[in-house]
Structure formats: structure tokens, C-alpha cells
Amino acid sequence: MQKKILIFAQQYQILAPCLWLGCSRKVYRNIMSEITRREFLRRMAVGTAVVGTTVLTGCDSKSDSQTKSTGALPDIPIDKMTYRTNRNSGDKVSILGYGCMRWPTRPKENGEGDELDQEQINRLVDTAIEHGVNYFDTSPVYCQGESERATGIALSRYDRKDYLIATKLSNFSPDTQTYEGSVQMYRNSLKMLQTDYLDYLLLHAIGGNMEDFNRRFINNGVLDFLVAEKKEDRIRNLGFSFHGSQECFDQLMKLHDDGAYHWDFVQIQMNYLDWKNAFVPSEYLYNELTRRNIPVVIMEPLLGGRLSKVNDHIVGEMKSREPERTVASWAFRFCGTWENVLTTLSGMTYMEHLEDNLRSFCPLQPLTDDELDFLDKMATEIMNYPTIPCTGCQYCMPCPYGLDIPGIFAHYNKCINEGQMPTTSEDENYAKLRRAFLIGYDRSVPRLRQADHCVGCRQCVEHCPQKIDIPSQMDRIDEFVEKLKTNEL
Ligand code: SF4
Numbered sequence: 001m002q003k004k005i006l007i008f009a010q011q012y013q014i015l016a017p018c019l020w021l022g023c024s025r026k027v028y029r030n031i032m033s034e035i036t037r038r039e040f041l042r043r044m045a046v047g048t049a050v051v052g053t054t055v056l057t058g059c060d061s062k063s064d065s066q067t068k069s070t071g072a073l074p075d076i077p078i079d080k081m082t083y084r085t086n087r088n089s090g091d092k093v094s095i096l097g098y099g100c101m102r103w104p105t106r107p108k109e110n111g112e113g114d115e116l117d118q119e120q121i122n123r124l125v126d127t128a129i130e131h132g133v134n135y136f137d138t139s140p141v142y143c144q145g146e147s148e149r150a151t152g153i154a155l156s157r158y159d160r161k162d163y164l165i166a167t168k169l170s171n172f173s174p175d176t177q178t179y180e181g182s183v184q185m186y187r188n189s190l191k192m193l194q195t196d197y198l199d200y201l202l203l204h205a206i207g208g209n210m211e212d213f214n215r216r217f218i219n220n221g222v223l224d225f226l227v228a229e230k231k232e233d234r235i236r237n238l239g240f241s242f243h244g245s246q247e248c249f250d251q252l253m254k255l256h257d258d259g260a261y262h263w264d265f266v267q268i269q270m271n272y273l274d275w276k277n278a279f280v281p282s283e284y285l286y287n288e289l290t291r292r293n294i295p296v297v298i299m300e301p302l303l304g305g306r307l308s309k310v311n312d313h314i315v316g317e318m319k320s321r322e323p324e325r326t327v328a329s330w331a332f333r334f335c336g337t338w339e340n341v342l343t344t345l346s347g348m349t350y351m352e353h354l355e356d357n358l359r360s361f362c363p364l365q366p367l368t369d370d371e372l373d374f375l376d377k378m379a380t381e382i383m384n385y386p387t388i389p390c391t392g393c394q395y396c397m398p399c400p401y402g403l404d405i406p407g408i409f410a411h412y413n414k415c416i417n418e419g420q421m422p423t424t425s426e427d428e429n430y431a432k433l434r435r436a437f438l439i440g441y442d443r444s445v446p447r448l449r450q451a452d453h454c455v456g457c458r459q460c461v462e463h464c465p466q467k468i469d470i471p472s473q474m475d476r477i478d479e480f481v482e483k484l485k486t487n488e489l
């Protein structure tokens with residue numbers, strides 16, 4: 001009986017029955033591990049299907065990934081944007097690119113959920129274009145599949161020559177990995193974006209290994225189809241975005257070196273923290289691309305907002321050098337300093353984000369060697385703080401057990417960054433910090449979605465581009481929270 005209730009609980013992501021039964025987390029795990037293989041596989045299939053259709057969305061009307069500007073700020077000049085020239089195509093590209101994965105939303109009139117706020121999107125696009133932004137990056141899966149349509153509506157009010165569109169072949173689910181499915185996705189992108197050609201098309205999120213790449217693009221003939229489209233000028237630049245291993249990256253470069261496929265550009269995760277410290281350091285990726293004359297498009301310049309919410313001590317060091325600049329602007333300037341960077345993508349949901357970024361890039365003031373050394377030192381200090389390198393990208397979601405994975409990590413990191421971590425009961429502020437941590441945790445993550453509900457199924461792990469061992473971190477956080485609750489620290 002207990003097991004049946006738990007199976008029901010798992011299927012509907014309701015773990016309350018477990019609590020009603022007085023099960024400890026360990027008992028819950030043991031019982032779940034006894035579920036028959038058939039049941040397990042069936043539920044895995046449902047979970048995977050859900051992940052396949054909803055992963056890589058990213059819209060969040062409440063997301064606030066960047067430090068807010070404060071105080072009276074100078075006007076942003078409209079003719080000072082820094083541009084880079086794509087040596088291969090001749091495109092003049094704004095060094096700030098608009099990432100269209102987090103368009104603002106508003107409540108639907110019928111009260112049933114949210115929808116993209118087209119008027120606000122149009123205003124953001126107008127301000128961006130007015131200040132010289134001309135590169136807009138979207139995908140068929142961003143904003144629950146609505147980003148391309150909204151981006152197309154906003155951009156089609158301008159002359160097609162005034163902006164560059166980048167979108168992706170996001171064939172993650174099995175039905176889009178057939179030749180027909182992928183071609184349909186590509187044609188639908190053209191339709192949604194109201195255009196008959198794409199300036200930049202990316203094979204989306206190449207990760208894992210070459211087996212995955214071959215299945216999605218080679219064995220089904222999709223990459224050959226795209227190459228043919230390029231010959232017809234319906235795709236002007238063909239590249240990929242990368243989240244994989246160094247071995248996988250090297251093999252993709254070998255395809256280029258051997259002349260099997262030509263990469264016109266590559267999008268990589270690059271910022272001052274990942275430069276030396278990432279799973280595959282961005283310094284390595286950047287240098288490999290640069291020596292092949294392949295332009296670089298940067299994603300995650302702020303590491304999902306992590307580099308705008310650094311520890312107070314680091315904020316202090318940055319402010320003492322540049323009191324007028326935001327913490328985020330250091331990260332943007334780092335990206336723009338490298339000559340082979342074509343554009344730096346930032347998902348700007350709110351006007352204040354856009355304006356702050358425009359201040360960093362209108363014009364770009366490259367970092368000096370001394371400033372690069374300073375950021376290198378800051379990166380080492382950040383690495384010494386035990387935050388979890390979650391960017392909030394949501395690729396791991398949904399967790400089949402209902403955990404709010406990025407929300408849990410965000411609360412934990414926030415307390416560390418703000419110096420509000422209750423570390424030992426000997427600390428004179430311990431009682432206050434302990435209470436603030438626990439209350440903040442319950443406020444930011446509903447109880448049924450907290451770390452103690454992780455059963456260690458590991459379904460999330462392969463989706464995390466930051467290679468975080470999510471279940472281990474959940475164990476660690478759960479243990480910490482338990483110690484706080486029982487006053488055992
Ligand atoms: S390992 Fe934990 S967090 Fe990851 S999918 Fe499973 S239950 Fe969710």
C-alpha cells in the first residue's frame with residue numbers, strides 16, 4: 001500500500017503522501033528503488049518526452065539576472081556602438097547581441113497563465129536598434145516556442161537590411177531529429193521570423209559526444225541539407241553552439257580542418273570565470289577558433305547572472321577601481337576585449353538591463369592588461385567561494401520529482417555571495433543567519449520542491465552544461481538544511 005501511494009506521488013510530483021506516511025527520505029528512496037523496471041522505464045519515457053519538449057525555454061518574467069543600475073546615470077549615446085566585422089561574410093555586427101530567450105511576459109487577459117508582452121518586446125527592440133544593436137539571437141524552443149514569432153513581429157517593422165537574425169536548429173526531441181522533422185523546424189523558423197533567409201544558423205547546443213551530433217545532423221542528412229541551403233543564400237553563415245567536451249570540440253574542428261564541413265562561426269560560453277576554470281576552459285575554445293579564423297559569438301557572458309551577483313567583497317574591489325561601473329560591465333568588457341569576438345549575447349528582459357549593457361558597449365572600452373590581471377585575480381577569488389556554478393539556464397528542468405533545481409541553487413548561492421551563510425553556531429550572528437537562511441529558503445522554493453525531495457535518479461545530470469553533479473549538490477544542501485533545522489552546526 002505504502003509503495004502504491006508513493007508511485008502515485010512520484011507520477012504526480014506530489015510527495016506529501018510520503019510525509020503523511022512518516023517516511024524518511026531514505027525510506028522513500030529505498031521503496032522507490034524497488035519499483036519494477038517496467039514502471040521505471042515507462043516513467044522515464046514520460047519524463048524524457050517532457051524534457052524534450054520543454055527544455056531550453058528560458059523565458060521568465062521575474063528573472064532579474066543583472067545588477068540594477070543605481071543613481072543618476074548619463075544618457076546613452078545613440079551613435080557610439082562598437083562593431084566588429086565578420087571577416088568571412090563582411091557583416092558589420094554590433095558587439096552587443098540581443099539574446100531573445102528571456103522576453104518579458106504579462107498575464108493573459110483570460111487569467112490563464114502568462115504570454116509574451118509584444119508591446120514591451122517591440123519597445124526593447126526599438127531601443128536596441130536605436131542604439132545600434134543589430135544582432136538578434138533566438139531559437140524555436142525559447143520562451144516555450146514563442147520567441148521566434150515575437151522576435152519576427154518586432155524586427156519585421158524594420159528594413160531587413162538593418163538587422164541580422166540568428167536562430168538555431170533545436171532538434172532535441174526524437175520527432176525533430178528525422179530529416180523531415182528538422183527541415184520542417186528550419187522552414188518554420190523562416191516563417192516565424194518573417195524572412196526568406198537567415199543571417200546566422202546554429203546547430204543548437206552540441207554537447208555530450210559525437211554520437212549525439214551524428215544522430216542529430218549527419219546520419220539523417222540534415223547538415224547536408226543546410227549546406228545546400230547555404231549555397232542558395234537562404235543561410236548566410238552556418239555554425240554551431242557548443243556545450244560539450246573538449247574531445248567533442250576537437251572532432252568538430254577536425255571536420256572543419258579536413259574540409260568535410262566549414263564552420264562560419266561558433267558560439268561558445270565565455271566569460272572571465274570560465275576563461276581558465278570551466279570544464280572546457282573558454283581560453284582553449286577561443287584560441288582554437290581564432291587560429292582557424294572562425295569568428296566567436298559569446299553566450300553566458302555573465303554566467304547566468306552569477307557574475308553580476310558576486311560576493312560583496314569582490315563587489316567592493318570592483319567598485320573601488322571603477323565606482324561608476326556596474327559589476328556586470330566588468331564581465332561585458334572582458335568579452336569585448338578579445339578581437340575575434342563577433343558579438344556578446346545578453347538576454348535582456350527589462351529596459352534597465354538593456355540600458356546598462358548599452359552603457360558597457362557604446363562604445364566598448366577594452367580592458368587593459370592590468371585590468372585583465374585584476375579580473376583573473378577576481379576569478380580565483382570567486383572560485384574559492386563555495387558557490388554552485390549554476391547559471392539558471394533551466395536545461396535540467398523539469399525534474400520529474402518536482403524539484404526547483406535552479407531555485408534551490410540560487411538561494412544557496414545568494415546567501416554565500418551576500419556573506420549571509422550560517423557556518424558555525426560559534427558565530428555571534430549564527431541565530432540570525434540561520435533563521436534568515438531557513439525563512440528565505442521556504443520563501444524562494446516551495447517545500448515540496450526543495451532539496452530533500454531529490455531521489456538521486458540523475459535524470460537531470462546529462463542536461464547540465466555546467467557539469468554540476470546535481471544530486472550530490474542536493475544531498476549536500478539537504479544535509480546542511482537538516483543541520484540548521486536541528487541546530488547541529
Ligand atoms: S537527481 Fe534529483 S534533482 Fe535530478 S532529476 Fe532526479 S530527483 Fe530531480
Ligand code: SF4
Nearest residue numbers: 390391393394396464
Ligand atoms: S543546474 Fe545546470 S542545467 Fe540546471 S539550471 Fe543550473 S546550470 Fe542550468
